Amino acid sequence: MPAIILIGLQWGDEGKGKITDFYASRADCVARFQGGNNAGHTVIVNGKKYKFHLMPSGVIQGKEVVIGNGVVLDPSVLLEEIEMLRREGIEPSLRISDRTNVIMPYHRILDGAEENLLGDKKIGTTGRGIGPCYADKISRFGIRMGDLIDEQALREKLERVVPIKQAMIDAFNAGEKLNAEKIFREYAEYGRRLKKYVTDTTLYVNSLLDEDKTVLFEGAQGCMLDIDFGTYPYTTSSHPVAGGASTGTGVGPKRFDKVVGVLKAYTTRVGEGPMPTELKDAVGGHLVEKGKEYGTTTGRKRRCGWLDLVAARYACRINYVDEIA
Numbered sequence: 001m002p003a004i005i006l007i008g009l010q011w012g013d014e015g016k017g018k019i020t021d022f023y024a025s026r027a028d029c030v031a032r033f034q035g036g037n038n039a040g041h042t043v044i045v046n047g048k049k050y051k052f053h054l055m056p057s058g059v060i061q062g063k064e065v066v067i068g069n070g071v072v073l074d075p076s077v078l079l080e081e082i083e084m085l086r087r088e089g090i091e092p093s094l095r096i097s098d099r100t101n102v103i104m105p106y107h108r109i110l111d112g113a114e115e116n117l118l119g120d121k122k123i124g125t126t127g128r129g130i131g132p133c134y135a136d137k138i139s140r141f142g143i144r145m146g147d148l149i150d151e152q153a154l155r156e157k158l159e160r161v162v163p164i165k166q167a168m169i170d171a172f173n174a175g176e177k178l179n180a181e182k183i184f185r186e187y188a189e190y191g192r193r194l195k196k197y198v199t200d201t202t203l204y205v206n207s208l209l210d211e212d213k214t215v216l217f218e219g220a221q222g223c224m225l226d227i228d229f230g231t232y233p234y235t236t237s238s239h240p241v242a243g244g245a246s247t248g249t250g251v252g253p254k255r256f257d258k259v260v261g262v263l264k265a266y267t268t269r270v271g272e273g274p275m276p277t278e279l280k281d282a283v284g285g286h287l288v289e290k291g292k293e294y295g296t297t298t299g300r301k302r303r304c305g306w307l308d309l310v311a312a313r314y315a316c317r318i319n320y321v322d323e324i325a
Contacts, residue, residue, distance in 0.1 A: 008222030009261040009315040011269035017041035020057040028213040030058030031066035033248030034238040035220030038126040069099035070248020075190035097201040098146035106165040107132040113172035134237035148191035202250030217245040234273025261321035268302040277305035
């Protein structure tokens with residue numbers, strides 16, 4: 001089975017990190033296809049716990065890892081993860097798509113400002129700039145990794161985009177002033193440090209499949225948070241469904257051989273939005289404590305409830321899963 005998609009069938013936090021680690025042991029490459037550092041995967045190897053927000057989980061096993069074009073990337077977070085791995089004696093064999101959009105300082109400012117204005121209707125985002133970065137991607141204001149490693153292109157894009165973002169920040173009354181030159185210097189340095197990893201990952205991943213190598217396509221969050229198929233508007237900004245693996249890596253849909261869905265024996269979610277089986281009593285509290293249900297990314301206590309089989313059946317339908325783990 002050379003091309004395997006692994007996704008969550010609930011609202012995230014199903015234990016995908018553990019299952020990814022299991023499948024990664026049999027894979028040649030692990031490719032992340034959506035989300036950003038709003039995701040959190042915990043992997044335990046030889047009694048040591050590793051927490052990743054961007055780096056594909058297979059890196060611990062020395063696998064080739066890819067961050068695809070469907071991801072939005074905070075360079076500072078990725079560099080922290082690379083340094084953490086190096087301290088453990090692991091040099092990641094990493095490739096980043098030149099088409100991957102970059103989270104900029106104004107994305108984080110706007111994320112917080114928008115949530116504040118929503119008041120009691122807030123989405124419950126992580127505040128890491130994920131949604132505004134995806135919004136810029138669709139609005140064609142995005143800065144991509146290919147721009148980050150080209151200083152002239154980066155400067156020209158910032159000169160065009162920063163005034164627009166400042167006007168938005170002022171409209172939200174967020175009280176922040178952007179400094180285009182400061183942003184340029186910071187992100188040009190990120191580009192210099194990450195340049196060796198940036199490449200055409202569509203060519204690389206498809207070449208592996210041409211050679212009959214096994215590639216594991218790793219999703220973040222869960223399909224009930226999908227921007228189209230989740231509990232909109234209380235969703236993430238990307239496509240953590242099986243279809244997202246194709247658009248998020250540039251691999252044609254006919255090349256995939258198996259879809260594995262990860263399902264927990266009870267239901268959890270972080271943030272706002274509907275959760276029909278939520279338990280707000282002592283039983284729910286028991287699940288929180290026994291399951292250690294605190295977010296890897298935010299540290300927020302997860303909402304817990306009974307297994308929602310209606311939602312699980314829906315998730316299996318829209319992902320057409322072959323196996324449930």
